[in-house]
Amino acid sequence: MDQLTRRRLLAGGVPALGLGAAALHGAIGQPTATATAAAAAPGRAGDHGGGTAGHGGHASFRGGEVDHEANGFDPHEIVRDFDYGKTSKLPDGRTLREWTLSASEQEVEVAPGIKFPAWSFNGRIPGPTLRATEGDRLRIRFVNGGRHPHTMHFHGIHTAAMDGVAGLGAGEIAPGEETVYEFDAEPFGLHLYHCHVRPLAEHIAKGMYGTFIVDPKAGRPEADELVMVMNGFDTNFDRANEVYAVNTIGFAYMNRPIQVVRDELVRVYLVNALEYDLINSFHLHGNFFDYFPTGTSLKPTEFTDTVMQCQGQRGILEMRFPHTGKFMFHAHQSEFAELGWMSFFEVCEPGNRDALCRIEPRKEP
C-alpha cells in the first residue's frame, strides 16, 4: 500500500503548525507515543528482520534436487566425462577421431520444478566433452534433429569452410540435414564449440555448447580431471538469467560435493558459456590454484584463488588441497552464487575416495 494518494500520509519531520489546540494535542499525545513504540519494535527486535530465522545457511532451491534421470544427464557424471571419440589410424600414422553429435530439443529441469525448453547436443547440457591430442585428425558428423537450423562452430585452427557459420562451407544445417566437420586438433589447449546461428545469444543460451580439449603431445601431469562449464538459464526470456550453475544444474555440487583426494593434483577445465552476463568468475575457498589461460601454455600465468572469464573465455586450473574437509567454490559475483553457481569440493584422505569420504545424505533445505 504505497499508493495512498490523498492519504499518502506524512511520515514525520513536518513542523508542527501550531494547529492543534492544547486539549486536542494532549488527547492525541497518548496514541502517538504508542504508535511510535510499535514502529520502533521491529528495529529493536534485531536489524535482520528480527533475528537469524531467515538466514538458514546457504542459498538453495526448495525441493533439493532435480530429476537427473528425466533430464537424461547428471552434472555429477558430466564433471568427469571425457569423450575421446571412435579412434582409428590414418595411412600417415596419425590418429583419426570420429564423433557423431546430434542437435535435439528437450525440456530440462534446470531447478527443482522449473522446466526449460532447451536445445542440446546429444541430449545433454553442456554437450559432450570432446577430447583429442594435438595433431589428431578430427571428423565430427553433425546431425540436426531439431526444428531450427543449427551449426557446430569450433574454437581452434581450421579452414573457413569448417568454421560452422552461415554462408561458409555447409553453412547452416537445416532441420533433418547433416554435415561433417573435419580438421586437425590444434592448437593444444582448452577450447569450446557452440552453435553459430542467429539469433546467436538464443541458440547458445538454450544449451548448444560444449567443451573441446586438445591435449599437448607430451600430455599433462597425471591428475584428477574435472570439466566445469559455467552457464545459466533465462527461464522467462527477458534476456537475463534466472538460474546460474556449473554444468547446468545450480547447487548440484552443494547437495553432493565433488570428491577429491588430499595432496592429489586436481585439474579443472573451466569454460564460460554464460549468455546475457558480460563476465563470470571462479573463486576457490581455502586454497589457491595455478591458472593457465586457454591452456595453450604449460606455464601458469598466475597463482590465485579467483579468476574472471568473459563469454567464450576459458582456462585450466591446477590445485592440490593440503587439508581435508569441504571447500566451497563459486562465482565471486555473489548474485550468480546465490542464484545457483555455488558448489563444494569435499577433500578426502588418500586411498579409497568413496570409503573415506563421508557422503552426507541429501537433505531438504
Add this chain to the structure above:
Amino acid sequence: MEARGATGELGRERGGAERRLPGWVLGVIPLLLIVAAVGAFAALDGPGLGERRGPLVEELAVERTELRPGVIELTVRNDGPDAVSIAQVIVNDAFVSFDGADEPIGRLESEQVVVRQPWIEGENYEIGLLTSTGATIAHAVEAAVQTPETDLSFYGLMALLGIYVGVIPVALGMLWLPWVRRIPPSWLRMVMALTVGLLAFLGIDATLEGLELAGQGSQAFGGAALVLIGAAVAYLSLTGVSAWLEGRRQRSERAGASGGSLALLIAVGIGLHNLGEGLAIGTAYATGALALGAFLVVGFALHNTTEGLAIVAPVARTGPSLGRLITLGLIAGGPAVLGAWIGASAFNTSVAAFLFGAGAGAIAQVIVQLMPTLRDDHGRTLHPRAVGGLLAGMALMFATGLLVSV
C-alpha cells in the same frame, strides 16, 4: 372432420397438462436443461473446439504482504485462467527457502507463501516467484517494516484512530447546527451548496482511489468494474431507501421539509466514505506506510469536520433531538473505526475497490437529493451564491486534503 376433432382434443389435452404443472416447475425446467447442456459440453471437453493453443497463462496477484522476524509472507491469488505452480522463490537475486504453495494454485484460489528472508528494516526487496515454466512473477516490498501484530491492543489503537479521524471531527462539525439555524434562507442555500461541493470532492476522490486500488488487485474479480459496480449498488440502494423513507413520511404526516431523511442519507453516504478512509488508514498502518503523528490526526480532523456541517445543514429548519444528532454522527463517523479494523487485519484490494466505489455511489446519490435544496425563490439551482458555495466546498476539501497528503 374426425381428424380435426382429434387434433383439437390433443391440443386441449396438452393445454390441460401445462395448466396442471405448478408455475415454478415451468421456471425450473429451462434451468435444468441449461445445466445439462453445460455439463455435457464440459464432459465432452468442448466438442469441435479442438486443442487449446498457446502456452500456459500464469498470473498471480499478491494481495497482502506481511513482514515478521526473518520471514516475508505473501498472500497470492491466481487471477489467470491456468493453474500456477510456484517452483522457486528469488529474493534480491538469491534463491531462498519458503513454505506454502506446495500444490499448484488453481484459478481464483489463494495461497500463503512464507519466504524465509533475513530482511532489514527500511530496505527494499524484490521478490520473484518462479513458476514451473520458468516465468517470473515479481513483487516489490518497499522500505521493509514489521507488520504489527493484530492483538487486542492493536484493535484498540485502530479504534482510537478511527474515533480521532472519524467520529470526533464529524461531531465537532455538527456543532455548527445552532449557527446554521439562525442564518437567513439565502445563506443556508449557500451552506447547502458548500456541502454539495464538499461531497463532490469526496466522490471524485473515492472514485479515483478505488480505480487505483482496483488496478493493483486481482483482476479476475473485475478490477475497475468493481468500483463502478460498487457505485451502482450504493446509488440504487440509497435511492430505494430514500424512496421508502419518503413513502413512510408521507403516510405519517402531511408534506413538509424532508430534512430528516436527507440528513440520514448524507450520514450514510459520508459513513461509507469514512469506511474507505478507515480502510486506507488501517492498511497503511499495517503495512508500515503510515507514520502516526499529531499533525496527521489534526489534518484528518480538520478535513472531516466539514462532513459534520454537511449532515446538519439539511436539518437546520427542523428541531432534531440530541439523540438523533448523535445517531447521525455515529452513522457518519463510526465506519472509520470499522474500516481501520478491516484494513489492518484483512485487507483485500478487490473488496476495498468495491467499498470505495460504494462510497462514491452513495455520495452521488446524496448530491442528487441535495440539489433541490439549493433552489432559490426564482427556481434557479446554480445561482451565484450556490456556485460560490460549491466552489468553496471543493476548495475547502482540497485545502484540508493537502494536510493529509504529500
